[in-house]
Amino acid sequence: MSEAKIIDGKQIAASVRADVAAEVARLQKEHGLKPGLAVVLVGEDPASKVYVANKAKQTVEVGMNSWEHRLPAETSEADVLAVVDKLNNDPACHGILVQLPLPKHINAEKVLNSINPDKDVDGFHPVNVGRLWVGERALVPCTPTGSVILAKSVLPSLSGLDAVVIGRSNIVGKPVAALLLRENCSVTIAHSRTKNIEDVVKRADLVVAAVGIPEMVKASWIKPGATIIDVGINRVPSENGKTKLVGDVAYEECAKVAGAITPVPGGVGPMTIACLLRNAAQAAAMIAGVKSAFA
Numbered sequence: 315m316s317e318a319k320i321i322d323g324k325q326i327a328a329s330v331r332a333d334v335a336a337e338v339a340r341l342q343k344e345h346g347l348k349p350g351l352a353v354v355l356v357g358e359d360p361a362s363k364v365y366v367a368n369k370a371k372q373t374v375e376v377g378m379n380s381w382e383h384r385l386p387a388e389t390s391e392a393d394v395l396a397v398v399d400k401l402n403n404d405p406a407c408h409g410i411l412v413q414l415p416l417p418k419h420i421n422a423e424k425v426l427n428s429i430n431p432d433k434d435v436d437g438f439h440p441v442n443v444g445r446l447w448v449g450e451r452a453l454v455p456c457t458p459t460g461s462v463i464l465a466k467s468v469l470p471s472l473s474g475l476d477a478v479v480i481g482r483s484n485i486v487g488k489p490v491a492a493l494l495l496r497e498n499c500s501v502t503i504a505h506s507r508t509k510n511i512e513d514v515v516k517r518a519d520l521v522v523a524a525v526g527i528p529e530m531v532k533a534s535w536i537k538p539g540a541t542i543i544d545v546g547i548n549r550v551p552s553e554n555g556k557t558k559l560v561g562d563v564a565y566e567e568c569a570k571v572a573g574a575i576t577p578v579p580g581g582v583g584p585m586t587i588a589c590l591l592r593n594a595a596q597a598a599a600m601i602a603g604v605k606s607a608f609a
């Protein structure tokens with residue numbers, strides 16, 4: 315069996331960012347519009363801080379305004395809601411991302427639902443979820459958008475394919491299923507209660523793994539030649555006493571059976587941030603009521 319093609323998420327994310335930079339330049343030139351993205355981070359989680367800093371850097375690189383609101387872990391829910399409200403009413407801000415997870419004393423659903431849906435660059439607000447499922451123009455969650463772009467990089471048409479999504483979260487599983495349905499896939503959502511999950515996955519031409527269980531998907535589950543998009547980012551202990559990142563797919567063995575596969579890191583992760591920037595540019599155009607290159 316030959317080795318699968320490795321889908322280079324870093325490279326494809328760079329090309330998405332180049333498209334965003336071109337769109338930002340066009341919005342500036344044609345409409346005097348400079349998109350702005352605000353990120354709200356509550357607490358001191360070190361991984362979140364690195365990730366938020368990375369986002370801010372890439373936001374500036376594509377020519378957008380970037381703001382970071384770092385609030386202490388003990389910030390009250392009312393104070394977080396007040397920050398969101400201020401950003402909702404700030405005409406220079408077109409995108410708002412509240413970094414998850416939030417501290418336990420804050421009701422995340424309440425905070426996310428307080429974001430103006432037109433500035434909801436995560437696409438998590440129920441209004442955007444509804445728009446996505448009925449096929450209206452929407453801000454679509456970033457990781458699902460990135461996953462579909464990666465799948466289409468090796469499968470130009472997804473029409474008629476059997477797609478199996480493993481995982482049913484609001485952040486990835488459900489929206490990626492909606493996007494694949496829109497691409498005319500026959501979509502199955504498998505999850506922790508699915509009977510004979512390996513047999514279900516084995517029917518798939520396209521597998522999207524988003525369960526959060528390290529290396530759960532085995533080579534014996536994969537139809538030869540299938541495309542595998544691995545959304546998992548799990549930090550696990552490695553031999554040298556440090557930690558390493560692994561996906562939800564047992565990469566080495568599955569790469570021997572699949573036709574194409576995304577690595578972790580360097581697969582879906584970089585696409586998430588690139589699609590966030592894309593959403594911010596789209597939100598700015600939509601709020602201004604001008605044509606958008608993206609949706």
Ligand SMILES: Nc1nc(=O)c2c([nH]1)NC[C@@H]1CN(c3ccc(C(=O)N[C@@H](CCC(=O)O)C(=O)O)cc3)C=[N+]21
Nearest residue numbers: 411412413414415436547579580581582583584586587
């Ligand atoms: N409101 C909200 N929206 C999010 O989109 C959101 C969030 N909260 N909270 C945290 C998670 C996590 N997340 C990642 C994005 C990119 C990488 C990424 O670029 N990963 C790289 C490198 C990872 C590394 O080396 O640590 C890779 O996979 O190659 C990872 C994780 C977005 N999240």
